Amino acid sequence: MTIPIKWLPIVLAAALQPAMAGRAEDALLASLRKAHPATRFDRVAPTPVPGLYEVWMGDNVAYVSGGHVRYLVFGHLFDTRRMRDVTASRRAGGMARQASPETVAGASDGAVDMPAIALEDAITLVRGTGARRLLVFTDPACAYCRQLDATLRRLRDVTVLHYLLPFQGRQLPEAIWCAQDRDAAYARAMADGAMPADPASPCATPLERNLALAARLGVQATPTLVFADGRRVAGALDSDDIEAGLARAAGGTDKADSLARSAHGTHRQ
Incomplete structure (x- = not known):
């Protein structure tokens, strides 16, 4: 022609x-x-x-x-139309093959020692078989954390361990932890930022232990996700990027790379 x-x-x-x-x-x-x-x-x-x-x-x-x-x-570049943290997705997605992934400090092989994590200090969400495991450091007063929570609840076959951090104050995380129905109080707070409907009596909380755990793992932002292979990513990731991280943690690197081709945290507030 x-x-x-x-x-x-x-x-x-x-x-x-x-x-x-x-x-x-x-x-x-x-x-x-x-x-x-x-x-x-x-x-x-x-x-x-x-x-x-x-x-x-x-x-x-x-x-x-x-x-x-x-x-x-x-800082973080944020797409307000798609409600997407561009920087966090870059870290977790396809660009991660060129940038060195963050791994948990103190783990010689880059993996989190799950048995050493205090499971009783977390609010646990189990979806499907719960076979895959994910740690999330979160603050119920953090808007990005609430955005991430909606995504996490749509995942399949995953156990999510939520560790509350009082970066924006202790009142709400303490009220959630001490509520009669802790899981329901957490779900409601993450949906609309509301305090538990029924006032709870003061109780012992794991907030100080969670802060110590976050410091040990080098977590300084909410939300921060820690995958089972030690990869640590801050920000409200979308479901594709989370699935990519879960696949990498399970050894499915090729699948993870294909899931993360859409690559386009919020720091302690």
């Missing part, structure tokens, strides 16, 4: 666009390394925001606008 001459500039531009984008990212990476020689920059990747790039430094990610390499922004 002969392409009319008038269309050649458009065709050539479309063909060159990926290569030009790649060169722009390589140039930005080189500029960052030159401007900050003491910092190890691994790679630069585009974001859904035109002109905004991810800058990966090992497990850490920052954002830079175009060629302005003097200023780096650290």
